[in-house]
Amino acid sequence: MEYYSKTITKLIAELGHLPGIGQKMAQRIAFHLLHQDEQSVRDFADAIVTARTSARFCKECCTLTDEDICPICASDKRDHHTIMVVEDTRDLVAYEKTGQYNGVYHVLQGAISPMQGIGPGDIRLKELMVRLQGDVDEVIIATNSTLEGEATALFISKMLKDTGIRVTRIASGVPVGGDLEYVDEVTLLRALENRKEL
Amino acid sequence: MEYYSKTITKLIAELGHLPGIGQKMAQRIAFHLLHQDEQSVRDFADAIVTARTSARFCKECCTLTDEDICPICASDKRDHHTIMVVEDTRDLVAYEKTGQYNGVYHVLQGAISPMQGIGPGDIRLKELMVRLQGDVDEVIIATNSTLEGEATALFISKMLKDTGIRVTRIASGVPVGGDLEYVDEVTLLRALENRKEL
Numbered sequence: 001m002e003y004y005s006k007t008i009t010k011l012i013a014e015l016g017h018l019p020g021i022g023q024k025m026a027q028r029i030a031f032h033l034l035h036q037d038e039q040s041v042r043d044f045a046d047a048i049v050t051a052r053t054s055a056r057f058c059k060e061c062c063t064l065t066d067e068d069i070c071p072i073c074a075s076d077k078r079d080h081h082t083i084m085v086v087e088d089t090r091d092l093v094a095y096e097k098t099g100q101y102n103g104v105y106h107v108l109q110g111a112i113s114p115m116q117g118i119g120p121g122d123i124r125l126k127e128l129m130v131r132l133q134g135d136v137d138e139v140i141i142a143t144n145s146t147l148e149g150e151a152t153a154l155f156i157s158k159m160l161k162d163t164g165i166r167v168t169r170i171a172s173g174v175p176v177g178g179d180l181e182y183v184d185e186v187t188l189l190r191a192l193e194n195r196k197e198l
Numbered sequence: 199m200e201y202y203s204k205t206i207t208k209l210i211a212e213l214g215h216l217p218g219i220g221q222k223m224a225q226r227i228a229f230h231l232l233h234q235d236e237q238s239v240r241d242f243a244d245a246i247v248t249a250r251t252s253a254r255f256c257k258e259c260c261t262l263t264d265e266d267i268c269p270i271c272a273s274d275k276r277d278h279h280t281i282m283v284v285e286d287t288r289d290l291v292a293y294e295k296t297g298q299y300n301g302v303y304h305v306l307q308g309a310i311s312p313m314q315g316i317g318p319g320d321i322r323l324k325e326l327m328v329r330l331q332g333d334v335d336e337v338i339i340a341t342n343s344t345l346e347g348e349a350t351a352l353f354i355s356k357m358l359k360d361t362g363i364r365v366t367r368i369a370s371g372v373p374v375g376g377d378l379e380y381v382d383e384v385t386l387l388r389a390l391e392n393r394k395e396l
Contacts, residue, residue: 003291005264011249014242019230025218027288032217033246034253034262041250044212045243048231051209052239055232064232066203090225093201 008034060131062124063107064089072096072104079103081137085128085156087111087144095142103140106131111148112155118148120155129159138166145172206232258329260322261305262287270294270302277301279335283326283354285309285342293340301338304329309346310353316346318353327357336364343370 004012008030015026033041054066060073072078072092082103086092092105110123132139141156143149157167173191174183183191202210206228213224231239252264258271259281270276270290280301284290290303308321330337339354341347351367358365371389372381381389 003294004287005262005268007245007249007252007264008262011245014245018227020223020226027291028218029216030249031262031286031288033250036250038250042247045246047205047209047212048243048246049240051205051228052231052234052236054205064203064206064229066205070203088229089202090229093225096201 057109057124058107061105061107062109062127063092063105077102081135082140083128083131083136083138084140084142086142087149087152091142091144103138108143108152111143111146111152113148113151123152125156125159128156132160132163132165136165138168140168140170142170255307255322256305259303259305260307260325261290261303275300279333280338281326281329281334281336282338282340284340285347285350289340289342301336306341306350309341309344309350311346311349321350323354323357326354330358330361330363334363336366338366338368340368 003009011033012023012026012030015021015029016023018026021029033044036044051066055064056066056068057063058065058070058073059068061070063070063072065071067074079102083106084092084095084101084103085106085108086095087108087110089107092107095101095105106124106128108123108125108128110118112118112120112123139156139160141153143152153169157169160167171194172187173194174180174187180188201207209231210221210224210228213219213227214221216224219227231242234242249264253262254264254266255261256263256268256271257266259268261268261270263269265272277300281304282290282293282299282301283304283306284293285306285308287305290305293299293303304322304326306321306323306326308316310316310318310321337354337358339351341350355365355367369392370385371392372378372385378386
């Protein structure tokens with residue numbers, strides 16, 4: 001049995017399909033929207049449709065953007081000889097927020113995952129190879145420190161073995177400001193292995 | 199500085215205004231939507247606008263619905279002599295889910311809160327008084343067990359004092375199935391005060 005009217009039930013169901021949104025949360029958001037004035041709800045719906053319809057992958061680095069070439073790839077202030085490879089546009093943004101990285105990116109839009117049936121052909125590796133025909137000094141692999149991210153990093157490093165391009169991987173270890181007791185064991189061991197002379 | 203393209207930034211900002219959605223969550227939902235096919239994103243946006251534009255308050259009980267009279271008020275299977283007063287449509291649904299309450303409801307669409315400047319005139323009390331002109335045996339006050347809910351319950355009970363209508367308040371106490379050690383002190387004391395002979 002449905003407890004809400006048809007249109008409200010549909011809204012709650014749609015909201016419940018969003019990642020990380022459970023039934024209770026979907027109800028809460030639905031009623032928030034139902035109590036907003038009509039114009040702001042229309043604006044919200046417009047923002048969703050506009051973002052989706054104008055979304056495209058940058059022809060250079062494959063990040064999600066609303067232009068053919070994203071601002072980073074279009075900028076002549078960036079070092080186009082250094083390419084950081086990330087899985088996702090959000091990972092790109094995470095490094096952009098540091099404000100310290102001046103190279104460009106390549107967004108794979110995923111990672112190799114045999115478990116999920118995602119092979120090298122399913123992520124943006126071909127596009128990376130095309131870019132490496134150009135004048136590239138270093139490829140920094142910044143895929144996630146997960147099984148899939150590590151597999152992808154390994155695959156790329158093998159793929160670039162004979163190109164003469166420097167291939168590096170971002171360090172893994174204890175997060176800065178992190179309390180050791182809350183860090184998982186694998187990270188603790190990794191940090192120990194990668195210890196440096198002081 | 200904005201790290202995402204304009205339309206994506208706007209979408210993340212709009213999502214971030216939803217209750218309980220932080221910045222990270224807004225990003226996650228935005229990218230989920232950007233990776234969906236265009237038609238399902240349009241359907242989602244439609245569901246939002248349709249729910250909002252068709253939303254109205256039931257002319258009888260003031261619940262949020264998409265009809266003039268909600269199905270509960272329109273039903274002749276319900277006992278229209280018993281009215282349960284709740285703050286919110288979601289509270290109505292909570293009691294409907296028990297499947298055991300056969301009366302009708304009155305949804306105040308809020309609670310009296312002097313702190314937030316919400317007085318008796320700002321919630322649907324006038325509409326309740328109009329309904330009580332009819333043939334009503336009992337008003338069950340099921341406002342929340344919060345400061346505002348209790349103040350609202352007190353106000354209603356005073357308001358109905360000389361009407362001869364039976365006014366009751368749902369019990370408060372330890373939740374069924376709840377572990378005593380996780381129950382707050384006020385509830386524990388309330389449960390003690392309201393103890394019953396076995």
